[in-house]
Amino acid sequence: MRISVLALDGVFDTGLSVTLDAFLVANALATRAMGGTLRFDVSLVGVRKRVKSTHGLVVPVQPITAQQQPDWVIVPALATTMPDELVASLERPDVVRARAQLLAWHADGVRLAASCIGTFQLAEAGLLDGREATTNWALAPFFRQRYPDVRLDESRMLVPTDIGVTAGAAMGHLDLALWLIRTASPELASMVSRYLLADIRSSQAAYIIPNHLAQADPLIQRFERWARENLASGFSLQNASSALATSTRSLQRRCQEVLGKSPLAYFQDLRVEHAQSLLRSGGLDVESIAAQVGYDDGATLRALLRQRLGRGVREIRADLL
Structure with a gap:
């Protein structure tokens, strides 16, 4: 499975790291316990040559090319917590370019996944209109007002649809990665979950x-x-x-x-x-x-x-x- 993780300036460090680490562990366990018959080819891509995380760490991204078409694209969250900050982030030139790229990927049949604030990118592009979705529960009222055509259910941790999947707040990045691993191998997903001491959660309700x-x-x-x-x-x-x-x-x-x-x-x-x-x-x-x-x-x-x-x-x- 070819997966591109789309990193932007101000990406949420934990969300990005836990996503990459989950697939790293999956590949290691697949090789050790399953004979290497399954592998996740994960690339970190961006619309700029240089990307910095929220904590100022340089993220080594690759340019997006038509020759390297992924099966899935994951959009990690930006580390914004207030609606006014989020609106400003959504209007940034690089974020606007990223939305155009998401639309292009979607037109080519690439499936899209986003967690936490990353779901706003899909909604802003109109890709969630008429579809069910979840998001960061703390920003659910703002999401609902900004995107009235999305059928939002913030109590759910994961919502699969025909275009891909959305996931909930913060550590929902890990739930999203485990879900993608599970689509390839439920056995491997269970092994990764145990290895990382990660409970598989279906709901955010207990955290709201x-x-x-x-x-x-x-x-x-x-x-x-x-x-x-x-x-x-x-x-x-x-x-x-x-x-x-x-x-x-x-x-x-x-x-x-x-x-x-x-x-x-x-x-x-x-x-x-x-x-x-x-x-x-x-x-x-x-x-x-x-x-x-x-x-x-x-x-x-x-x-x-x-x-x-x-x-x-x-x-x-x-x-x-």
């Missing part, structure tokens, strides 16, 4: 911080404060709207536009977050915790945690051991 998402919009911020104050009372859309001096329709619409979910779904997120915190403190039983987040019994809370996190009460409490 709800109040960080709420900061993207004043109304959602106020809704979040109201929700936290009323977790034990349970959810009422009418009560929430009245307390926020807005209509139920306006609150529903704004939650959908900013968070991609209903007010009730966001309220459930806050329930899950608070319940996890109480479980990890170890001082309360499940029935008492259920009452604090507005449920009549522990069974309902157990079902919610399993549905949202894919983990049960014992697994969450095991984190303390």
Whole structure:
């Protein structure tokens, strides 16, 4: 499998390194344990002769040539954390050139992969319009507002589509590399995962911080404060709207536009977050915790945690051991 990793100035050091290291380990293990019948031919390419990482390290890139057509192109993240910084990065001449190259690769049938902020490059080029995708969960509200035609689900770690695959935040680069290895050999992907002590994750949901998402919009911020104050009372859309001096329709619409979910779904997120915190403190039983987040019994809370996190009460409490 021929893979080109597209590096740009300000590339996220960890994302780039963990991507390259995963394939390095895969090749070594394939040679040692599988007789060398499988190999990933990975090249580091760029639209400039000289590329520097976020920490100022010089990245030795190769020029892009038509003679070296890859099977896959991976777009690592740029190390930007705020929407205004990201917009400025997307408007840089080298980044614009990179998008043109991505479109050319796509036209030639090359499959495209991106993780974290790298997914913005695919979306900015229009390559994700009408398709499902995931991204850095912390910038999901901004992504959703900037690219309304993309069917974003930031709770997922990996979203394959007909053009390639998108992956989630930061260490989602490793999940993306393991996914690509798995397409060639599930056995090898399992070996690489064990070698790197990397758990294979299907969801970002357990890592999302709800109040960080709420900061993207004043109304959602106020809704979040109201929700936290009323977790034990349970959810009422009418009560929430009245307390926020807005209509139920306006609150529903704004939650959908900013968070991609209903007010009730966001309220459930806050329930899950608070319940996890109480479980990890170890001082309360499940029935008492259920009452604090507005449920009549522990069974309902157990079902919610399993549905949202894919983990049960014992697994969450095991984190303390």
